[in-house]
Amino acid sequence: MVDANCKFVIIDVGWYGKEGDAGIYMKSKLGELVKNGTIFPPPKTLPHSGILLPYVVVGDDAFSLSEHMMKPYSRAQMLVDEKKRTFNYYLSKAKRTSENAFGILCAIFRIFFTPIHLKPETIDSVIVVSCCFHNMLRDNYLSRNPSNKERISNLEDLPTQNLIDLAGTGGYAKAEGFQVGSQFTDYFSTHRHMPAE
Template sequence: MCEAIWNCLLSDCMPLSDAAEWSGIAAEFQHLLAFPNCLGAMDGKHVVIEAPPSSGSLYYNYKGAFSIVLLAVVDARYRFRLVNIDAYGDGGTLTVSAFGSALRQSSLRIPEDSPLPGAEHLGTMPYIFLADEAFPLCRNILCPYPGHNTGEKKVFNFCLSHAQRMVECTFGILAAQWRVYRRVLGVSLEVAEKIVKATCMLHNFLRKDVLTAPAPTLTTEPSLGMQNAPRLGTNNASRDAAAVRDKFAEYFISPAGRVPLQDRY
């Protein structure tokens, strides 16, 4: 049944995006969360399972349980756009995922670089995915500045966290709606992966025709995400990726990119 749900609804509820659809997702992030050129918020969720037979510590995670990892990219309306279920717990989930491979090979049909609204002087900027510090910084993945920051770096971290928490909210909705996430999955790895895929698809099915959705407000402190999780990749960013992040930071302190209440927080 889980496999049938995934196969039958895939083309309608989680289709492969082209440049036009990616642009629509970016427009919603700009409108609802004031983050331009954003194609989605990305994070991983541990789904607790029983220890597979003869697996040793292969599926053992930093939380002290056995799990598989749901790596997901969500849009500004709490919908899954890309999901990857990894059977090996932590350690390089993004690197070994189909999404990570497609991103490296430039096969995601991401739109061409374009200027940020009202900030043409910064030049053209790439379309990016938002992630927390557990992920590697690269040209198409923006992560927060590490350590204690002040000034424009602190503002940037706030704006990124505000938009990136959409994926945390989506995971919360998923876990609250499907009770299977409230217990340990006592099934085989193959069945566990099918269950996770089916619940993600049904989550999107219930939101397929939703035209409006409340966006998170800037009235609470930004969440810190998986700040204590092991790194999914190296944070030795290239100069190009670091320059992209610096330009976004410059944008958010400019009149064109300033977000309400950011100075307060």
């Protein structure tokens, strides 16, 4: 899980790649924390509106929709409904943040561009340490670069633990997810405008 400043908030290392992101997520502690909503602050009113919505995680099609997990509408839905297309646009922009975090991590720790010739348990440690160093470097960069200071709300509000350990559980889609997604869809189409392509 990555925050708006491209920092890793929670990581889970050591699963087999063949399981896929959604399968790993459903079995992980993170999946359970998101499903229960215990990882998030209380719901908040969206800017310039009276809409009170819970905090959410952004995922792709592989993930199950829930109150705290948003995923894009299907291509068929998006093509017939402008509001859903707008929602997918903003969801895609949010997803780009996590992709950027991985890009920054790999650009700094170039070991991830090549096959790593180490024992699996050592590779797990390399990944965890790299994520911790990445977060420290991001803190340093954001605190020193004046153009990025507005992205940091308050350094005292940042978590005191760098990463949270995870372990296995599971979960499925919920009706509340459709309701929350619909409210975000209405909000984005009424309060924001997509730039021309």
